[in-house]
Amino acid sequence: xxxxxxxxxxxxxxxxxxxxxxxxxxxxxxxxxxxxxxxxxxxxxxxxxxxxxxxxxxxxxxxxxxxxxxxxxxxxxxxxxxxxxxxxxxxxxxxxxxxxxxxxxxxxxxxxxxxxxxxxxxxxxxxxxxxxxxxxxxxxxxxxxxxxxxxxxxxxxxxxxxxxxxxxxxxxxxxxxxxxxxxxxxxxxxxxxxxxxxxxxxxxxxxxxxxxxxxxxxxxxxxxxxxxxxxxxxxxxxxxxxxxxxxxxxxxxxxxxxxxxxxxxxxxxxxxxxxxxxxxxxxxxxxxxxxxxxxxxxxxxxxxxxxxxxxxxxxxxxxxxxxxxxxxxxxxxxxxxxxxxxxxxxxxxxxxxxxxxxxxxxxxxxxxxxxxxxxxxxxxxxxxxxxxxxxxxxxxxxxxxxxxxxxxxxxxxxxxxxxxxxxxxxxxxxxxxxxxxxxxxxxxxxxxxxxxxxxxxxxxxxxxxxxxxxxxxxxxxxxxxxxxxxxxxxxxxxxxxxxxxxxxxxxxxxxxxxxxxxxxxxxxxxxxxxxxxxxxxxxxxxxxxxxxxxxxxxxxxxxxxxxxxxxxxxxxxxxxxxxxxxxxxxxxxxxxxxxxxxxxxxxxxxxxxxxxxxxxxxxxxxxxxxxxxxxxxxxxxxxxxxxxxxxx
Ligand code: GAL
Numbered sequence: 001x002x003x004x005x006x007x008x009x010x011x012x013x014x015x016x017x018x019x020x021x022x023x024x025x026x027x028x029x030x031x032x033x034x035x036x037x038x039x040x041x042x043x044x045x046x047x048x049x050x051x052x053x054x055x056x057x058x059x060x061x062x063x064x065x066x067x068x069x070x071x072x073x074x075x076x077x078x079x080x081x082x083x084x085x086x087x088x089x090x091x092x093x094x095x096x097x098x099x100x101x102x103x104x105x106x107x108x109x110x111x112x113x114x115x116x117x118x119x120x121x122x123x124x125x126x127x128x129x130x131x132x133x134x135x136x137x138x139x140x141x142x143x144x145x146x147x148x149x150x151x152x153x154x155x156x157x158x159x160x161x162x163x164x165x166x167x168x169x170x171x172x173x174x175x176x177x178x179x180x181x182x183x184x185x186x187x188x189x190x191x192x193x194x195x196x197x198x199x200x201x202x203x204x205x206x207x208x209x210x211x212x213x214x215x216x217x218x219x220x221x222x223x224x225x226x227x228x229x230x231x232x233x234x235x236x237x238x239x240x241x242x243x244x245x246x247x248x249x250x251x252x253x254x255x256x257x258x259x260x261x262x263x264x265x266x267x268x269x270x271x272x273x274x275x276x277x278x279x280x281x282x283x284x285x286x287x288x289x290x291x292x293x294x295x296x297x298x299x300x301x302x303x304x305x306x307x308x309x310x311x312x313x314x315x316x317x318x319x320x321x322x323x324x325x326x327x328x329x330x331x332x333x334x335x336x337x338x339x340x341x342x343x344x345x346x347x348x349x350x351x352x353x354x355x356x357x358x359x360x361x362x363x364x365x366x367x368x369x370x371x372x373x374x375x376x377x378x379x380x381x382x383x384x385x386x387x388x389x390x391x392x393x394x395x396x397x398x399x400x401x402x403x404x405x406x407x408x409x410x411x412x413x414x415x416x417x418x419x420x421x422x423x424x425x426x427x428x429x430x431x432x433x434x435x436x437x438x439x440x441x442x443x444x445x446x447x448x449x450x451x452x453x454x455x456x457x458x459x460x461x462x463x464x465x466x467x468x469x470x471x472x473x474x475x476x477x478x479x480x481x482x483x484x485x486x487x488x489x490x491x492x493x494x495x496x497x498x499x500x501x502x503x504x505x506x507x508x509x510x511x512x513x514x515x516x517x518x519x520x521x522x523x524x525x526x527x528x529x530x531x532x533x534x535x536x537x538x539x540x541x542x543x544x545x546x547x548x549x550x551x552x553x554x555x556x557x558x559x560x561x562x563x564x565x566x567x568x569x570x571x572x573x574x575x576x577x578x579x580x581x582x583x584x585x586x587x588x589x590x591x592x593x594x595x596x597x598x599x600x601x602x603x604x605x606x607x608x609x610x611x612x613x614x615x616x617x618x619x620x621x622x623x624x625x626x627x628x629x630x631x632x633x634x635x636x637x638x639x640x641x642x643x644x645x646x647x648x
Pocket of ligand 1 (some may be wrong): 118119240242278284285315326329
């Protein structure tokens with residue numbers, strides 16, 4: 001660990017049976033030794049509560065603690081995260097274990113932070129869960145079944161409930177799409193139930209060790225848990241990053257996607273640094289193909305996390321297991337290998353870099369641009385039957401809008417639709433299909449106060465109960481965009497449509513291609529910037545701009561190609577005078593971010609290509625990774641990084 005410059009270890013994640021081999025019998029000697037050894041060697045521990053893996057004795061003795069699958073069949077013991085969120089017994093046991101750990105290790109000098117459980121996820125279809133869901137619904141609808149029936153439009157197909165107990169958890173085997181408002185609430189409930197499980201588990205930690213910060217490791221944009229519901233309850237947000245090598249070499253879009261997740265985690269606590277809790281220095285056994293990271297890639301991955309706001313690079317796992325499901329998973333120390341392996345050396349390089357980057361810790365990133373991605377919108381879009389049957393591409397569309405900004409080194413905060421938008425110059429809200437209560441008002445306030453908003457097709461279709469707005473698509477956003485959405489043409493992949501940009505204030509010209517979604521809109525007060533070509537609704541508006549209060553709301557009525565999105569966003573950035581991270585031009589494939597800490601201003605340059613790039617520096621900087629001055633032309637090798645500290 002010293003050779004790799006490791007200074008913190010996550011311990012105890014799945015260790016319940018090693019801590020309590022039989023009910024009420026505890027064996028802490030091994031963990032005492034681990035903690036003492038870390039401390040003696042000047043290292044710290046992020047100690048996990050072990051609830052992610054119930055011991056076999058517990059599952060056997062209390063079978064009602066096991067999760068029930070969507071097929072309504074109880075799971076057998078043998079996996080992990082296989083417990084029921086709503087089980088009272090499991091909650092009691094988990095809380096007891098957390099109290100014991102807090103009492104025993106709360107004052108241990110190696111204890112840095114609590115890591116509560118591991119990657120909370122999945123749903124439980126147990127009877128306890130159904131009862132908890134019904135209670136949640138009673139609270140939501142103020143005890144009125146009529147209100148629930150109205151909200152869910154249950155008269156359709158004769159689904160009206162006459163008693164609360166008739167409500168089943170939606171999903172197989174009878175279909176999750178029949179009552180879509182119910183499915184949406186089931187997703188909301190599951191997130192709330194996970195948070196309540198977490199609160200129960202972390203309560204003793206908060207009470208017994210009020211000065212030890214608490215985190216839990218989340219999973220990127222994982223759909224089963226709305227990260228915004230969890231974020232207020234942890235002191236630090238953390239996530240596990242396992243980008244897949246879908247193409248070879250890992251494409252630019254994959255790097256952008258990881259950047260976007262990092263930006264979400266930075267945004268979840270209002271810009272506070274987050275932790276990269278897990279990554280693999282080589283490969284994950286669950287990738288479709290266990291592609292190796294080529295030289296430099298892992299270092300780039302680690303520094304990218306720091307560049308976007310992480311204060312750590314941590315790994316799963318230190319030593320490769322010889323057995324079990326993850327025996328082929330990457331590790332810092334491979335089976336039969338030591339410090340001379342390529343992987344170990346890569347990790348040691350990152351460790352050395354992090355030592356040089358100590359001054360970055362706590363550093364923040366200012367963003368003038370916010371991109372809205374909202375879990376509830378994703379659930380509603382995914383749950384809708386139509387307008388196309390396959391993936392409607394909500395996340396991909398958000399990434400399409402992030403990509404050109406990332407490429408050009410513009411910092412973007414990733415927010416949910418409830419967020420406070422004041423302070424941003426540009427807000428991009430692709431496919432804002434569902435409007436939660438208050439969101440339309442907030443967007444109007446933002447634009448009214450001088451902000452610029454970009455909206456797209458499939459916005460404002462349904463209210464918070466998944467009902468189409470009474471006045472039709474775009475509902476309460478019609479006056480903001482100065483248009484009316486009349487209908488949506490969902491087009492087969494071979495049916496492209498042209499979008500022709502006319503003469504406009506933005507000087508945004510050209511002919512672009514639209515695919516999949518083209519809305520027919522009518523203008524009420526907006527200016528038309530572009531119209532459709534080569535389709536039967538040619539000459540109808542396709543891109544509009546509406547002046548609203550002191551700001552502008554742009555509407556893009558179709559899913560347009562990359563060139564369109566990139567050109568549009570660049571025109572707006574220029575108009576709004578938004579500054580990129582670096583005062584110099586970036587070559588294609590090199591992305592940049594800026595973090596400002598008490599120690600200074602750091603510019604991170606990340607080459608996500610296999611080729612070297614040269615950058616002309618306008619002034620002298622300090623290369624923070626070796627503390628040497630650098631000026632003139634700077635070469636960044638394949639998958640290379642440079643961290644330039646602004647000389648003061
Ligand atoms: C994470 C998990 C780790 C390990 C890793 C493998 O999701 O927290 O325990 O399984 O994946 O990629």
